[in-house]
Amino acid sequence: MAYDFDTIARDYDRMNRLMTFGLDRCWRKRAVKEFSILNSQFSILDVACGTGDMCLLLARQGCTVTGVDLSEEMLAVARHKLAHASVSYSLQLTPSPTVLVGTPPNLGGEPECCASSTSLHTQQVHSSSSPKLGEVDARRADGGVCQGGVCLRLADAEHLPFEDEAFDAVTCAFGIRNFVHLEQGLKEMVRVLKPGGRMVILELSTPDSPLVRPFYNLYTRHIIPWLGSRIAGNREAYTYLPSSIERFPKGAAMMDRLKAAGGREVKQRKLTFGVCRCYILVK
16 A cells, blocks of 8 residues: 655655655656657656656656646645746646646746636635745636646546546656556556657666665665654655565566556666666557
8 A cells, every 4th residue: 555645745855865865856857868859749747746846857848747646745845846946837636626726927827737627716826835826717628738837636646537648748757656556557647648659657676786785775674764764754654665665566577567558669777776767668
């Protein structure tokens, strides 16, 4: 069973930087390079988007990004991050009615978000952390992805609320090992991907090298839980982290699952001695 990420959302970014020595940022940038074309016409779904780091990175490349996550607290952190980064964004926490939140006024209007077109209401939204946000109107959407920025949406990755072949690309960074039903989640991600489109998955992994593995085990099983206890005040969450990495399929086992989900071409790249792996699927 996946951990409740609402409980660690506020410390999530700080712990990520600390645990990976900042390498998580490099790994995300490496994953983005797997897309040969990134422009304003490129629509990307970021599954298990968490605090929005991948959404922000892709939006700065000029893409239209839709980020989905099951944790409201994670999305709250992402919303705050995007607002202060001056990236146009919107937020949907419930399927209907839909309220779009965000968009600093100097960016020329809020993007339209994928949402139900019924029972939409207009509501004033205020953010104490970002006074520039001001008032935002809920706007009708036609069922497509948001345009011109980032759309954040509370949604289940195993039952994505999008039509078939809705996105040019799909990403998932450090979230797929938390899926309760991995095969179902992969099938959903492939379902919403256009034919010929790419899905890029980043996930932590246990290294294969017998020289690296003992140091990795010491760090993940003892030092990371200690850091979680001292810094985030939550040893349980950071004990779950290494155990979830060890249980998750890697290498050939993961690529077999990607092929079964509908991948025409599947490959992997080992990053930093295999501590992180990048899986690439072409539909």
